[in-house]
Amino acid sequence: MKKRISIRDLAAQLDVSVTTISFILNGRAEEKRISAQLVERVLKHVKEVGYRPNSLARSLRTGKSHIICLMVEDIANPFFANIARLIEERAYKSGYKIMYCSTDNSLVKTREMIHMFRERHVDGFIIAPPEGVDEEINALINDGRPVILFDRTLPQVSTDHVMIDNAASTYLAVKHLVAEGFKNIAFITLDSLQSQMQGRLEGYERALREHNLNFHIKEVAFTLDEENTIRHIAAFLQRKKEVDAILFGTNYLAIRGLKAINQLKGQIAPKLGIVAFDDHDLFELNSPSITAIAQPIEEMADKVITLLLNKLNSLNKKKPNQSVLMNTKLVIRESSKGAGPELTVVSRASS
Amino acid sequence: MKKRISIRDLAAQLDVSVTTISFILNGRAEEKRISAQLVERVLKHVKEVGYRPNSLARSLRTGKSHIICLMVEDIANPFFANIARLIEERAYKSGYKIMYCSTDNSLVKTREMIHMFRERHVDGFIIAPPEGVDEEINALINDGRPVILFDRTLPQVSTDHVMIDNAASTYLAVKHLVAEGFKNIAFITLDSLQSQMQGRLEGYERALREHNLNFHIKEVAFTLDEENTIRHIAAFLQRKKEVDAILFGTNYLAIRGLKAINQLKGQIAPKLGIVAFDDHDLFELNSPSITAIAQPIEEMADKVITLLLNKLNSLNKKKPNQSVLMNTKLVIRESSKGAGPELTVVSRASS
């Protein structure tokens, strides 16, 4: 209804030029040697009429928006939701707003999103990228828009990264299961070539090889819905009766796997060792409580936003890219307790 | 690096006026009787050079943005994360993008957010509002920006709503617990005056009153962190030894409550009846599995986005406001099984 007030109206009402007002509003009064009393008069009036500059116009003019785009695989996934929350909080404190969106790991959707955010002059990007968007992301970087990648890398893209040591995480988890006496450790993962999943697979295989144990790998199609994932996992477990422990590659695979195991009660080994990737609020309550590889979510969020703000504040100076590799923590609970520890002790600690 | 191409460049390259290109790009070629062959030439070239109109400029000019703002209490809360996900998906299919943000139930933050989104010409709002933003939201509505409220109402605001029947939900949950033989049913809730929490409280009280049972209400401060919430709940349960069942007012209270109960093993009644508000992925896996009041998330997301799109498509026609009240579903699992059903059967079914 009511027409928004513009800087022009303000100028007319105050009998001052728009330039002056613009300078005052942008904190350049001193620099431009505008009298303190005028500054005060303007500020007072601005407050009275509740004027707020149109940020769209400002953005169009300056190319800046104070908005950061956060693209994750699925905002309903607790890992991403929590990290998004923390990033939003920290960004907000530094005067930035966050626009987030889910990529669904879809190349097409991600491309479209990148385009649309770029058009809207988003200042920087934090992305957990699907495979294949290397080109678009490079275009972004060449365009001078800072990009931080997290959770996974992209082969062709060179920029700041925040990652966990996936291979070391699964490696140590498997060692733990072996130490607990498990012999036939399965790895239930996704059929994904993404770097983080490949890393997890690598750690699993390396640990098994070191102990001369057999691989039991089940790759679930990424596109499968919950119900079908459960069915596939259940079928796998029924077929592989020898499996005595499972390492799950992602948080939702673990949950779906637990449901599958639940349905199979009595049909499979009663005391299956279990380790999940990503911790979960309810894992400690489960019986048995579930051992999990916990990602350092707070530190990751912190690092990601710090790196981005740094880049944002030193746009022209080409700094070398930083690649941050973080350690996970194996939270040991009841689900990975085995018959008893083996005697084999291996001293190699990291990947 | 590379300068973005503008409609002006296009016009020069094609030796056609910007107007013509603009019309063609906006699908008004026919209406403006532009020759099919010219249309084709332009479209072909646009595709070749990969031109994409600057949506910021377009937005500044038209006042539209094809962006919807979704404000929830906390995007890391599974209920909100899941509904956000569904809304995003459906909006996306209709050509709208979603910007979401968490309000933290903070009045100040919410106000600021509303201002900033309004400035950026967001087309419509979907809000789960904190108390006290009535004024800002009314300003939005008066400004012609469609607003849909969900999860809770605001006393002073009249617009479309999507809500569940909170009172009926807790009422039926309590009846169920009573039928299972529980006598001292506690309600652990927030110290919040928000409509949805008040509704839940009301249903609880009504059911107890009908059965002449004692109230056992614990209001946890909204601002408490996880650890302290657990401590408060534990203290409450230790003090009230007579409590034999608990109804939790929100999903995270239920989780924190379960953790408290877990810590108190042995110190309190071994077989506490439990019902949670909001279902959760892992509730069916818990032992005992947890009975929950499940909100119809998909239907809610559907309804919310449908209502908003309707409003968006008929901006001037003032339609009467729609208030949608949805039913929840009590998913009965092991945690609410009591000693045995009582003989009392009450026939009133809804609130």
Place this chain on the structure above:
DNA sequence: CTGAAAGCGCTAACAG
């Protein structure tokens, strides 16, 4: 069918 031109609201170079 097409072109010129007027803004949307703001910033900032330039000229007093």
Place this chain on the structure above:
DNA sequence: CTGTTAGCGCTTTCAG
């Protein structure tokens, strides 16, 4: 210190 003015890139009216 302050005002004029030229755009940012697009849509749209109005006049060919």
